[in-house]
Amino acid sequence: MMQLPPNSRNFLLRYLLLVAVILAFSSCSNTKYLQKDQTLYVSSTFNVKGDILNSEKQDIRSSLSSKSLMIQQPNKKLLGTRIKVWLYNQKYNEKKSNWFWNIVLSKRNMEEPVMYDSSKTKDAITRMTSYLHNQGFFYATVDAAPKVKRNKTTLTYTVSTGRNFVLDKISYAVPDSALMALVRENEKLSLLKKGVAFKSATVSAERERLTRIIKDAGYYKFNRDAIEFEVDTLNKALFRNSLNPFEGFVNIFNENKGREKPTMDIEVRIKNPEDSISLWEKYHIGKIYAYPDFPLNAAPQDSTFNQDIRKYITIRSHQEILKPRILSRSILLRPGDTYSLQQYNNAVNKLYDLGVWQFVTLQYKENKDTSNTLDAYLFLTPRRRQELGLNFEASTSSDYALGSGVSLNYRHINLNRSAVQLGMNLNAGVELVSQSNGWDLQARQFGGEVSLTWPRFAVPFRLKHTARSNVKTRLSLGANYLSRVEKFDINSVNISFGYDWNETAYKRWIVKPFTFNYVGVTLNEDFRITTVDKNPYLKRSFEPALIGGENISFIFSNNDLLHQRQYTYFRITAEESGLWLNGVSSLINTVSGKKTNLETLTKVSISNFVKLEADYRHFWKLGIHSALAARVYAGIGLPYSYSQVLPYVRQFTSGGPNSIRAFRLRTLGPGSYKDTSANAQIFPDQTGDMKLEGNIEYRFDLLRMFGGTVNLKGATFLDMGNIWMIKKDTTRPGSEFQFSNLYRDLAMGTGVGLRLDFSFFLVRLDWGIPLKVPYSSENKNGWYLSEWDLKSSEWRKNNIIWNIAIGYPF
Numbered sequence: 001m002m003q004l005p006p007n008s009r010n011f012l013l014r015y016l017l018l019v020a021v022i023l024a025f026s027s028c029s030n031t032k033y034l035q036k037d038q039t040l041y042v043s044s045t046f047n048v049k050g051d052i053l054n055s056e057k058q059d060i061r062s063s064l065s066s067k068s069l070m071i072q073q074p075n076k077k078l079l080g081t082r083i084k085v086w087l088y089n090q091k092y093n094e095k096k097s098n099w100f101w102n103i104v105l106s107k108r109n110m111e112e113p114v115m116y117d118s119s120k121t122k123d124a125i126t127r128m129t130s131y132l133h134n135q136g137f138f139y140a141t142v143d144a145a146p147k148v149k150r151n152k153t154t155l156t157y158t159v160s161t162g163r164n165f166v167l168d169k170i171s172y173a174v175p176d177s178a179l180m181a182l183v184r185e186n187e188k189l190s191l192l193k194k195g196v197a198f199k200s201a202t203v204s205a206e207r208e209r210l211t212r213i214i215k216d217a218g219y220y221k222f223n224r225d226a227i228e229f230e231v232d233t234l235n236k237a238l239f240r241n242s243l244n245p246f247e248g249f250v251n252i253f254n255e256n257k258g259r260e261k262p263t264m265d266i267e268v269r270i271k272n273p274e275d276s277i278s279l280w281e282k283y284h285i286g287k288i289y290a291y292p293d294f295p296l297n298a299a300p301q302d303s304t305f306n307q308d309i310r311k312y313i314t315i316r317s318h319q320e321i322l323k324p325r326i327l328s329r330s331i332l333l334r335p336g337d338t339y340s341l342q343q344y345n346n347a348v349n350k351l352y353d354l355g356v357w358q359f360v361t362l363q364y365k366e367n368k369d370t371s372n373t374l375d376a377y378l379f380l381t382p383r384r385r386q387e388l389g390l391n392f393e394a395s396t397s398s399d400y401a402l403g404s405g406v407s408l409n410y411r412h413i414n415l416n417r418s419a420v421q422l423g424m425n426l427n428a429g430v431e432l433v434s435q436s437n438g439w440d441l442q443a444r445q446f447g448g449e450v451s452l453t454w455p456r457f458a459v460p461f462r463l464k465h466t467a468r469s470n471v472k473t474r475l476s477l478g479a480n481y482l483s484r485v486e487k488f489d490i491n492s493v494n495i496s497f498g499y500d501w502n503e504t505a506y507k508r509w510i511v512k513p514f515t516f517n518y519v520g521v522t523l524n525e526d527f528r529i530t531t532v533d534k535n536p537y538l539k540r541s542f543e544p545a546l547i548g549g550e551n552i553s554f555i556f557s558n559n560d561l562l563h564q565r566q567y568t569y570f571r572i573t574a575e576e577s578g579l580w581l582n583g584v585s586s587l588i589n590t591v592s593g594k595k596t597n598l599e600t601l602t603k604v605s606i607s608n609f610v611k612l613e614a615d616y617r618h619f620w621k622l623g624i625h626s627a628l629a630a631r632v633y634a635g636i637g638l639p640y641s642y643s644q645v646l647p648y649v650r651q652f653t654s655g656g657p658n659s660i661r662a663f664r665l666r667t668l669g670p671g672s673y674k675d676t677s678a679n680a681q682i683f684p685d686q687t688g689d690m691k692l693e694g695n696i697e698y699r700f701d702l703l704r705m706f707g708g709t710v711n712l713k714g715a716t717f718l719d720m721g722n723i724w725m726i727k728k729d730t731t732r733p734g735s736e737f738q739f740s741n742l743y744r745d746l747a748m749g750t751g752v753g754l755r756l757d758f759s760f761f762l763v764r765l766d767w768g769i770p771l772k773v774p775y776s777s778e779n780k781n782g783w784y785l786s787e788w789d790l791k792s793s794e795w796r797k798n799n800i801i802w803n804i805a806i807g808y809p810f
Contacts, residue, residue, distance in 0.1 A: 039151050039153040049161070050163070212341060228270075470502045549577035635690065654722055
């Protein structure tokens with residue numbers, strides 16, 4: 001746990017007191033600066049009436065309160081006060097100006113008071129009514145009632161929706177038989193379905209879907225304006241018997257009996273071209289021209305370009321950026337291909353994925369000599385071939401006072417003009433602990449890695465053209481050395497070969513059919529005798545090991561412009577070790593006449609295990625200045641064959657800045673076990689075979705500082721989880737997982753945090769405090785609230801955990 005020096009604590013207390021004073025003053029009236037005919041617009045509410053579900057009413061309230069519809073927004077509150085308005089008044093009315101106020105009174109920290117404007121309310125009513133009509137509420141009305149009290153105006157909108165129409169019959173009027181067949185072929189994916197509520201956004205999305213389908217089929221000149229929709233809300237039951245109008249009303253009753261919402265018919269029309277009596281025509285790719293070193297202001301017909309005519313493409317360049325064979329293979333266009341909008345996107349993305357070019361532009365031009373033919377022009381602007389970077393990092397945590405690291409990175413993005421990337425990384429770091437006589441070294445680490453990345457599937461057989469984006473094949477070799485002073489040294493060498501590609505815009509695969517990791521461990525003699533030898537599980541964990549097998553990961557992430565309100569991240573990873581290593585060992589055993597095998601040859605054991613991990617995260621944007629983030633994680637490792645435990649480097653730990661923040665790093669668990677021996681002071685690390693964890697965090701903006709370049713953010717969080725052993729460990733009672741004890745074994749912690757967001761990186765400070773500890777002796781269920789003693793400095797020292805880290809925990 002990190003302790004602040006007395007001077008820093010006094011400064012922090014004075015700062016918090018100052019913030020409290022500012023908040024108190026800001027709660028005072030902000031209306032004394034108003035003129036006689038002005039009132040401060042402070043709040044708005046929506047009273048939604050209608051025969052619809054409560055969830056639909058809530059969605060309508062949220063939509064109508066948006067800035068695009070309710071164009072006059074009241075000033076926002078922070079901690080129950082309009083502090084930004086108060087700060088605005090301090091600058092422009094009180095004329096505050098000194099070193100402190102110049103920092104606090106930045107533009108981003110202030111808001112001009114919003115004066116109520118009735119004309120903007122009328123405009124908002126018009127917009128809201130139009131919006132409701134577009135959502136299928138054709139008989140909706142909106143009224144507004146302002147209320148003034150103490151020069152403050154509150155506004156209540158009364159919204160009567162009625163019932164919204166749902167689609168009944170969907171028909172098509174397409175005179176072009178080829179287009180009609182195309183529409184019918186893809187009708188199953190239509191967004192217009194019987195029983196679905198009518199919304200203009202759904203109709204617009206259907207127009208875009210049909211446009212994309214038609215353009216993907218080769219209709220280069222097709223225009224979305226050719227698609228029209230005609231809706232019919234007139235109930236034809238009225239006209240079944242024109243001689244008996246009363247029968248019409250009976251028909252209406254019978255038609256709508258049992259229906260919750262009125263229905264409407266919709267007809268989809270796709271017109272022929274307006275400037276021609278012919279039908280829409282398909283286009284095909286003609287000649288393909290590639291300019292691999294095209295200057296930004298150059299002309300395509302520049303005579304200084306060298307021209308190289310290949311089988312599929314014509315290359316025009318001043319110098320060879322990429323080997324012609326590789327460039328031709330990387331262009332996903334071929335003469336004679338049918339024009340496709342998706343093909344256009346795939347071709348551009350594939351060239352960007354090579355990492356060689358900074359800008360990629362694809363243009364189509366009609367060939368004057370051949371009808372319905374498009375010549376493709378690819379204009380490519382290259383990037384720098386080599387990059388060099390140096391990074392420094394400093395951190396602190398609950399088990400060390402100061403950690404620092406440095407890394408040197410080098411990358412060549414186009415090795416031998418083949419788009420192969422060479423990467424090299426060297427890194428080193430130390431952890432220091434503060435003692436009464438100064439700083440002591442706790443740990444040191446250094447290592448490096450060399451990697452080669454090919455922009456394709458590197459396989460021993462030929463693959464057909466693939467439109468998968470961001471395809472990579474990686475081969476990496478690395479070594480690392482970690483020393484925990486007076487405890488142990490770990491040397492490791494790792495090699496991996498695998499593939500990385502995007503199946504879709506949201507789905508990514510990382511497949512490593514070959515991974516190898518050698519872990520060598522040297523124990524300090526005193527540490528071995530006092531700690532390791534007394535714990536059989538720990539002793540087996542620290543044995544040198546050969547880890548070799550396969551690894552596969554699937555990642556889903558839809559964080560893009562289409563999911564601005566909420567998005568999801570999900571990753572599942574499976575790893576196996578021992579299968580092919582045992583095969584190699586058996587082969588050596590057979591060749592040697594059963595005299596030796598891989599383990600006796602290397603004097604290192606083969607680790608046999610299967611490890612599964614799943615990480616699910618969901619993020620909600622609650623507005624411009626706040627968000628909610630949640631994570632659920634589960635992992636399990638199972639040794640098999642003659643392996644009894646997982647290697648130490650593959651075991652699970654809990655606690656720390658990226659886990660359950662109310663517990664110190666690597667000290668929680670397993671299960672309800674708590675190490676109270678003297679060894680815990682020497683080596684507090686606890687590991688397990690299984691891990692469950694859940695986190696939820698509310699994030700919000702506080703202030704902009706230093707001219708808006710730094711954003712101070714706040715957070716509150718709740719963490720829960722633990723680690724467990726799969727098999728019973730007699731040296732650690734209560735450590736094994738039992739479903740009946742899951743509730744008791746779960747640890748819980750809460751806390752608050754501050755974040756300094758510098759845009760390019762984020763510094764995070766979290767204070768965590770335990771709510772539930774699985775090893776509590778006072779309560780069998782582990783609830784810890786009754787033991788809180790915030791007045792005691794000793795209790796705060798032992799229970800309030802400080803975590804400083806770089807970046808968000810998830």
